[in-house]
Amino acid sequence: MATIIAVANQKGGVGKTDVSVNLSCYLASMDNRVLLIDLDPQANATDYLTEEAPMVSAAELLMDPKISASEALIRTRIENLDLIPSRATLSATQVQLAADLEMQFKIKNKLKGLTEYSYIIIDTPPSLGVLTINALTAAHEVLIPVQTHYFALDGVAHLLDTIKKVRTSLNPKLTVRGIVLTMYDKRTYLSRQVKQKVTTEFNGKVFNAIIPHNIRLAESPSYHQPIMVYAPKSPGAKAYMQLAKEFAR
């Protein structure tokens, strides 16, 4: 029975995709079968793991009742890691879905058949629209990447509010797995201050592993590689390995 994890934060550019991809890789390297689902029309996560345009993507999975998750997923070059890719058509799907009475349950229903994975990780767009709601409705847990910049705290409060509503009306089992601090630059007072505030405010919910600001992480998608392949000895890679170990308890 896979644990389904939504990686979410409506604030843009906080590392949702970086975390989704790199955490998935390290979990896969620890003998877990992992499925990464790219639920963002920007398809950034897809970019780390493949160079070709997908035949079937998350868009078709959401809209076409005849397509199963097994038909939409592809193997990646990373052992144990499969991907349901995204592409720009997911933008149009998002609009069509909004008119569907059962719109929040599309992903949840499609994931029911999948028993071979330990983890299903869903990358979401920077919004609380129908795609993110699908991820939150399907998930057991939410993982919240938080950039150590000023806007972090308000953003988390807003997201936790949304999670409460989803728990009340759509998914009573949904829990917050935790917050992972990202793009942390220990040389700057701002980063240290935000880290302090977040760990105080959400005591016990913040992972010890902190993802540092590391240019290797920004470079790796340009080679269509996750950090585990691109720069396995970099500070970014080590942080993700630590995160995966902490995550898998």
Add this chain to the structure above:
Amino acid sequence: MATIIAVANQKGGVGKTDVSVNLSCYLASMDNRVLLIDLDPQANATDYLTEEAPMVSAAELLMDPKISASEALIRTRIENLDLIPSRATLSATQVQLAADLEMQFKIKNKLKGLTEYSYIIIDTPPSLGVLTINALTAAHEVLIPVQTHYFALDGVAHLLDTIKKVRTSLNPKLTVRGIVLTMYDKRTYLSRQVKQKVTTEFNGKVFNAIIPHNIRLAESPSYHQPIMVYAPKSPGAKAYMQLAKEFAR
């Protein structure tokens, strides 16, 4: 007759808000009357310029036919700069609007009465949903902040595609004013490479002024101040002053 500028890029965290606020301030300091409209439920731009919760916000302006732009705007502490603030209720408005047949024209219609401004600048959320479409439908020009990271180019291509569609079906006058490169870190090869690619691909459309990665810019919203007040001699401030001069031609 105000020039209406939408600051847009569906990629998250690329500096839309940083550009919207700081460019507005420097244009205001050059004797232009400027109105900044925060059209993002995250209300980050509002955070730079006020500490109190607004009485009336962009949400009410969009939903309530009886409310005018003049009633929604507030003076800021910056001379010549007014603001239509946002707040979280704009999230709910976004959902309600999507069901409205005239949803794309709400902002455009409300801006018709405003003659006292030289510039009206609209900050948008990281999505191509109803709020961004409102901004693009109302605008004369689009300003596109682009972070010098790998995902920049695809993001711009997608946005230009959306702009074309808006021009075809909603706003024939819409033009792309230009691209402003943000968070530029000249010490990294990635930044220099992306700058190179963007300036080549969009020759003539990229501002000479480039906003450097400068921690002062990330700090300033935590003091509810734009960079012009917080750190007027910083590299970030100087870049925005240069951008404003280039922008105002």
